[in-house]
Amino acid sequence: MTRLLRDTLEDWAGEARVPPGLADRALRRRTWRPYGAAVLVAAMIAAVAVFVTGQREPEPVVRPLNNITLPPRPSPAPTDVRTDVEHSPPAKLIAAGRMAVSAYYVTTLEPVAGGQQRVRRTWSLYDPRTGGYEQTPYAWVDVAPGLQVAAVIEGDLLGRRVGVMDLNTRQMLGWYELEHSVGSVAWSPDGTRILATAYSGYPDLMQGEGDQMAPVMRDSPRIGYYVIDVPGGTADYHELEPLPGFHGDAQITGSNRQDLGWSLDGTLIWSPTTTTPDRLFYTPDGESRDAPEGERYRRGTSLPATSPDGRLVLGRDGMPTRITEVGTGKIVGRQQVLQLHAWADDENVIALGCAGKCENEFNNGLVLVSVDGSRMTQLAANRDSNGGGAWRWVLTPR
Amino acid sequence: MDAADEQRFREFVDARSPALMRLGFLLTGGDQHAAEDLVQTALAKLAAGWRRVAAPEAYAKQIMYRQQISWWRASTRRGEVVQASPPEREARDAHHQSELRLVLRSALARLTARQRAVLVLRYYEDLPEQEVAQVLGCSIGTVRSTAHRSLARLREIAPELARDLEVTT
Numbered sequence: 223m224t225r226l227l228r229d230t231l232e233d234w235a236g237e238a239r240v241p242p243g244l245a246d247r248a249l250r251r252r253t254w255r256p257y258g259a260a261v262l263v264a265a266m267i268a269a270v271a272v273f274v275t276g277q278r279e280p281e282p283v284v285r286p287l288n289n290i291t292l293p294p295r296p297s298p299a300p301t302d303v304r305t306d307v308e309h310s311p312p313a314k315l316i317a318a319g320r321m322a323v324s325a326y327y328v329t330t331l332e333p334v335a336g337g338q339q340r341v342r343r344t345w346s347l348y349d350p351r352t353g354g355y356e357q358t359p360y361a362w363v364d365v366a367p368g369l370q371v372a373a374v375i376e377g378d379l380l381g382r383r384v385g386v387m388d389l390n391t392r393q394m395l396g397w398y399e400l401e402h403s404v405g406s407v408a409w410s411p412d413g414t415r416i417l418a419t420a421y422s423g424y425p426d427l428m429q430g431e432g433d434q435m436a437p438v439m440r441d442s443p444r445i446g447y448y449v450i451d452v453p454g455g456t457a458d459y460h461e462l463e464p465l466p467g468f469h470g471d472a473q474i475t476g477s478n479r480q481d482l483g484w485s486l487d488g489t490l491i492w493s494p495t496t497t498t499p500d501r502l503f504y505t506p507d508g509e510s511r512d513a514p515e516g517e518r519y520r521r522g523t524s525l526p527a528t529s530p531d532g533r534l535v536l537g538r539d540g541m542p543t544r545i546t547e548v549g550t551g552k553i554v555g556r557q558q559v560l561q562l563h564a565w566a567d568d569e570n571v572i573a574l575g576c577a578g579k580c581e582n583e584f585n586n587g588l589v590l591v592s593v594d595g596s597r598m599t600q601l602a603a604n605r606d607s608n609g610g611g612a613w614r615w616v617l618t619p620r
Numbered sequence: 621m622d623a624a625d626e627q628r629f630r631e632f633v634d635a636r637s638p639a640l641m642r643l644g645f646l647l648t649g650g651d652q653h654a655a656e657d658l659v660q661t662a663l664a665k666l667a668a669g670w671r672r673v674a675a676p677e678a679y680a681k682q683i684m685y686r687q688q689i690s691w692w693r694a695s696t697r698r699g700e701v702v703q704a705s706p707p708e709r710e711a712r713d714a715h716h717q718s719e720l721r722l723v724l725r726s727a728l729a730r731l732t733a734r735q736r737a738v739l740v741l742r743y744y745e746d747l748p749e750q751e752v753a754q755v756l757g758c759s760i761g762t763v764r765s766t767a768h769r770s771l772a773r774l775r776e777i778a779p780e781l782a783r784d785l786e787v788t789t
Contacts, residue, residue, distance in 0.1 A: 224743055226784040230721040230728070231646055231744040238638075238645035241656050245633035248663035249626065356624055359671075376671070385674075392628050396674050 289455040290386055290396045295368030299620040303590065303599065310603040311613035313354050317620060318590045318601060319566025324348050324365035324618035328611055338438055341426035347372055350390050362406050366413035367619040373407040373416045379424045380405050384416060386452060398450055398457050406481035410488040416450040417482050417491055425478035442478040449506050460508040465493055483524040486517050494522060525564045525617060534593065536562040536571065541580060545593050557595040560586055564617045569593050572617065577604040584608035588615065621670055629667055632676050640680055646740045647688045649729035658684050682755055689733045720784065727777040735770035742767055
């Protein structure tokens with residue numbers, strides 16, 4: 223019976239014409255002004271109508287956002303080498319093997335009360351539409367493995383809204399409203415959960431000038447964390463005491479920012495320290511756990527130090543760097559780079575290289591170096607990493 | 621709204637304005653100018669809240685539904701919308717499909733905005749009753765009774781449609 227109705231509606235709708243300049247007009251107006259009517263009278267009538275009918279403008283956030291369907295990861299993932307040695311920060315995607323620079327940030331210092339300065343990050347996100355990067359207004363971003371979606375924090379330095387953005391369309395797939403402010407987000411290795419670290423105040427405060435500049439020594443304002451299950455549509459909060467920032471006998475962090483990360487297999491979370499071991503593990507519910515056996519990490523990150531085939535492991539920072547065999551500890555290669563960051567494949571590593579003969583270690587940039595150190599490809603332009611305004615990359619599996 | 625937001629907003633409008641215009645056209649009973657006003661209003665509100673809106677198209681449509689009902693109640697133009705080619709029922713063979721569609725259009729244009737909105741949501745957007753209720757901010761019972769009354773009203777306006785619009789859901 224409704225066939226006629228459906229067909230008629232479909233058919234009739236086809237007669238609508240799309241006028242030009244709709245976006246321009248909307249951007250100019252942004253509030254309602256009816257055409258061809260006295261604005262005041264119309265507004266009064268509209269107000270009465272709202273009163274009479276109870277019709278109100280819908281809330282801007284369309285809810286519920288119980289479960290976000292995440293786009294699938296590309297399979298097989300690309301592994302080509304992509305470089306941009308002309309622009310700093312990069313204008314084109316930087317990638318090699320299984321890893322890519324999915325985002326980067328630039329820091330600036332802002333004076334605040336008490337002679338202190340605040341570190342502000344300006345984040346840029348990989349944009350598949352242009353093959354480059356796009357600056358964002360978000361307080362923090364993290365791209366999920368596969369480079370299809372990003373988690374973002376909306377807010378000034380800290381925020382209570384975490385969103386999931388489709389990188390390809392730049393549309394928000396959904397938002398999570400949180401009770402506590404969060405200062406960082408991190409995707410689980412399988413790209414389905416977001417770990418958001420909560421703070422009662424902004425942690426990145428500095429004091430002193432020039433070479434003497436150092437973090438303000440106080441107790442870290444970290445208060446806990448959320449585990450957001452994106453397809454499941456849940457956000458569970460857990461309290462977690464901060465680790466001692468600067469004073470203590472046990473692990474100290476040397477930082478008020480104590481962002482949590484995921485273990486390699488995504489079953490545990492970790493809190494960073496500057497001592498050895500460089501992290502403490504917890505269950506996602508916040509219970510202390512021993513470090514998972516056999517897992518080796520690139521210091522300060524959630525990236526594996528062990529090669530994809532499990533045979534080799536990245537050595538410490540400092541030129542020349544070393545790569546050793548997991549089982550025997552035997553050195554299999556030395557590289558003329560400052561730091562080894564991530565495995566591109568079983569034979570090549572994304573590393574921090576040094577300009578020229580490394581007269582100045584702060585004049586450095588990303589390179590791809592082979593395990594034996596014989597081959598090196600410049601991935602990004604060298605830049606002065608010491609000054610303010612240097613860009614800092616985030617590496618993510620493609 | 622910064623430059624990047626504006627760019628995304630423009631892309632959204634480019635991609636989705638045909639769909640929004642089609643919807644606006646139906647909601648206003650085939651009035652091109654009123655449909656433009658309606659879409660324009662929704663887009664202006666969407667632009668104002670762009671960064672807070674999770675699902676832009678759903679949000680724009682929701683504004684259109686509610687706005688149209690408010691405007692209709694507030695305005696005095698409750699009469700039949702003049703069609704580009706007004707159907708002259710008596711001169712036509714009502715059994716012919718395309719004729720029937722013209723008759724139905726004319727009848728749809730004479731419904732109240734709320735009645736038309738419910739039919740558009742149910743039979744053009746294909747939304748289940750529960751979602752129609754959510755979008756319009758009313759109960760499922762109201763959606764059912766409005767849909768029932770709307771179809772009955774169509775039969776009343778155009779008795780030749782009675783056979784095609786017999787069953788109500």
